[in-house]
Each structure stands twice: as structure tokens, then as C-alpha cells.
Amino acid sequence: MMDPMALLDFERRTGTSNQDLDEFVKKADAVARAVEQIKNGTFDPKNCDIPGYKTPEQEAAEEKARKKREEERKKREEEKKRQEKLDEKEAWWNRARLRFTVFDDDNDDESRADKAEAWANRIVAAYKSRDANDYSMWDKWEPKDPVTLEEKAQQDALLEKMRNEEFEKANPDFCTQFKEDLEKRQRSTQEKERQAAKFKKQGNVAYKRKQYDAAIKAYMDALLEAPFCPLILTNIAQAYMRLNAFDDAMEFCERALYVKPAHVKALSRKAAILHMRHNFDKAFAVIERAVAADETKNPDLMEQFFQIKVDYEDAHGRADLQKHLEQPHSLETWHLHTMQSLLEKLGDNDADQTPLLRAILPMLQSDHECKLLFRTSGSLLRICARLDDETPVDDDEKRAILECILSVAIDDSCTQHRLFLDVPFRQWIIDAISNNSSSHIDLLLNLLDECMNVKLWKTCIASNMPVLRGLLTMLTGKATADGAANLLFKASxxxxxxxxxxxxxxxxxxxxxxxTLAHPPSTTSLLHTVGLVHNLTNHAVFREIVATEANVPEQMTQRLVALLERRDNIVAKRTLAILLNLSLDASTRLRSDMAAANVHQHVLSWLERNQRGSPIKAG
Known part of the structure; x- marks a missing residue:
């Protein structure tokens, strides 16, 4: 039978509540009133009572309130993170001091008592720290003080004793419980190491993707499992450095150094932070410790060492110069004041600076303090930057620039290192030598010769195949032979x-x-070339190629024997050393070629000259 009341229950039939209907009707009525007011010109937006309608002022006020709430939320989150970081820091240092601090053996009873009390206080403080009530944290503690190490040795001895069947039979419950506890601890340690390695790997992946925040989170997870691992600590420091969070980076460097004072990576990164802060004295002291601790002589570490060393020496040198510059003009300081005046005009504009460079050059060639002022004022790097192909500099100015750079670099390892560390300039000179593309190749060869007095430059050139190929092409050129032969000799x-x-x-x-051996462009180039050949013949591979290549054995023997006819003692000695190297293999055809060229007669002739003391022309 149909229920008429059920038909009147609209909410039941449609699923729409009566409250929603009432709100809709109210809103419709309000809209109708607003339309009517608009028609008769009495509508006031500020007094509009349409539900959900907001005036611009109301929206602005709500947006302001929302932003304020968001700022407060962010502040709370930042404060929470800051407090968590402080708590983590305090907990780590408490545990580290507990684990690594050992008081000295002292016969003074009072001193021992005071230290023992301090030790007990440290234990209590650590126990009261945030994670002390979590007994699992004590499983992570692996003390290395002498007393504990002695106890561990006793435990090891006891374990060995328990392996004795008679002892196990006599004490079955004790032995079983002890073994189970020991195995549980070992499994716990292995699991922690496995987890730490997993999180560390995740951090490395994130770091390579430049996701430094994610890397830090993963490394911190690893740190929970291995709190005193220097590698994890230094990885965290490196990630913070990428975020320019140098205070946090320094904190984790200090932690790593507390655990392992001679840790090279920690020392290197601490030095880098101090260097970026222009604290050159402390940076240099730390990087010296890193180099002393590094048995591998890592090239990147050595480059960092010289970078800090140059800035350290320049800072002290500049400070001394500044004292002179602050004095009144006098005969003792006129050269510095004159140089400073010229350098102020030597800006980085596009104007031709050749006249200024020509005026500066004699002072650079004759005065060490002027060279120091030129380098520490930044003028050296500014003129190096003008050599870039994108800079419109004519050949005269380029030559003047190279002459100034060469004058500053002569017998000055600090300048030579500074030039190496200027990567764009280093690449420019490498490209110019490789392609023989400069009209001032003579100056470039002389400059590179000076720079190769330091190991960084020498290693760079000796391992650069395009540069060595370019030098080989210059070896037979009359204008470039001397410089190219000298550089190849040094590289070899x-x-x-x-x-x-x-x-x-x-x-x-x-x-x-x-x-070159057949037609040497000059005596100097010949001297360096035979030195180069001597170095190469120390390699068995080169000797084999010389002995087996078509026509090479005969040509090489003839040219070397011909050099013995020159009355040049150094050339002769090096030539004889080359012949000796080439004849080391008894089966080589070079021996027969030497015999055919009567090399023994030339050797005897040189021996007789030396015995008679005949005047020999020096090379």
C-alpha cells in the first residue's frame, strides 16, 4: 500500500538533505534581492549577504591571514628542524666523547680520582641524553679504551676456553647462553653495517643526481647505523658544501676529525671551507696536515694545496706591500706607488692597453715587489683574461700581455701556480701550443718553459697528447726548434x-x-733532442720499435754515429748513452748496424781525447 508520507520525505527520495535545500533557497532569495537592488540602484557590495560571496577586501584579508598562518607553520617547522639538529649534534658528541675519550695513566691518586669522577659524569650525561633510555643504543657502543680492550681480550680467551668439550659439559647452561649472546651481538653489528652501506649507497646516488637534500637524509640514516664512520661524516660535509651550508659542513668535518684526526678527506674539506671564508692561515695549516697524511699524493689534493698556498702567500705578501704603500712617498717606495698608479689605469675595459703594458714591463723585469703587487692586485688575471679569443685584442697588445706575464713568471713559482689555477688561461695556452695557432709562439714556448718548473704544469703538459703532438711539429722549425725540443725533453x-x-x-x-738529428736547426735544439732520445730509449718498447721499423735502425745508427764527430762533450755523452741503450738486446740488428758504422772507432777516439785532456767544446 502506498505511503503518502514517504512521498513527502524529499530527503529520502532524492538523497539531498533538507538543510541543503534550505541553504539553497536562502541563497536564491539573497541573489534575487541583490538583482532587485542592482536594478533600482541601491546595491552595496560591502553589505552583500549572498552566502559564499566575498568582497575584494574580505578576500585580501583572508589571503593575508592565510599567508600569516603559512609563515608561522614554516617557522614552526624550521624551529623543529633546528632543534632536532641540535639534539642530534648533542647526542652524537656525548656518545663520541664517551667512546673515544680515555684519561691518561697518572700515578697521582687525586688526579686519577678527579678524572674518574669526570668520566663518571660524562657517562651520566650520555645516559641522560635523548637516546640513552633506548637500550638498543648501547648495542651500538663499541668502546676502544684500554680497559675495555683488555676485557674483550679476556672474553675472547674465555670463548676459546669454552670450546673445550670438558668445560662445556661441566657448564652447559652458561656456555650456551654466552654463545647465544655473542652471536646475537655479532649479527646486530653485521646488520648495522649492511644497513649503513645501503643508506650510504642511496646517498651517493642522490648526490650524483645533485639531489643534495636527499643525499643528506640518506647519509644521516646511514649515520644512525654507523655513527662513527669517517666516510659517512665526510660525505655529509660534502653535500652540505654543495648547498653552501658551510657551518653544517664544518660541523661534520670536525666530527670526522674527532674520530680520525688524520682523515685526509675531512682535512681537505675543512681546508676548502676555511679557504672559501678567506681564512688563509688556518686553511693552509689544515691542508698541510692533509698532504702530510696522504700517502697516495693525490693530484687533486696537491692542486688544492697549491691553490691555498698561493692565496696564503699572496695574502701575506699583499699585507707587507700595503704597509709600504701606506707610507709617504719616498725613494724607498716610489717604485710601488708608481706601479700602483699604472695598475689603477690598467682596467678591464676594451681600450688598447699596449702603452700601459709597455710602461709596466721594465718594472716587472727588474723589481720583485712590483711583480708581487702586479699579481696580488688582480692585474695578472685581468690581462690573462684579455687573451681569450672573444676579446678584441690586436697582436701588439697580445705580445705586450705575454711579455708581462713571462716577466712575472720568471723564477716565481707562486705566479706559475697562479697561472695553472687560472683554468681559462691554462686551456688557452694549451690550445695555442697544440694548434700552433699563435703568432707569438716564441713567447708561449718560453712561458711554458718557465711554468714547467712546477710539477702541476709539468704533469699537465707531459700527459697532454695534443700538446706533445704540437711540439713535435715545431721540432723541425727553425724559429721554434729550441723551445719545442726543450719542452719535449722536460716532458720525457x-x-x-x-x-x-x-x-x-x-x-x-x-x-x-x-x-732533427740529421739536420739540427741549432746546437741548443740538438742538445735537448739527444736528451729526449736518451730518455725514450730507456723504454724497451721504444727500443724495439727503433730496432724493427723499416729503415729506422740504419738511419738512427748513422745519425747518432755522426753526432760523435762533433766536438761537443755533452752531446757526445748523451749520444753514447743512447747507443748503449739501443745495444742492450744481444739479438738486435742495431748492433750490426753500429759495427758497420764503425761506432767502436768513435768511442775509442772519445776515450783517447779524455785521457789526453784535449779541450772539448761544451754544449
């Missing part, structure tokens, strides 16, 4: 240079060497 003093010249570049090297 390093294993990296000899390896490239005797393998990848062996064919162009043989061609250039045979040509």
Missing part, C-alpha cells in the same frame, strides 16, 4: 710523457727525431 722526464711518446705518438716522434 716523466713516465706519462715517455709513455705517450713511445706509444700513441711514436711514429711522428720518430720522424721528427730523425729529421
Amino acid at each position: 722526464e716523466l713516465e706519462s710523457g715517455r709513455l705517450i711518446l713511445t706509444t700513441a705518438l711514436v711514429q711522428p716522434a720518430l720522424s721528427a727525431l730523425l729529421t
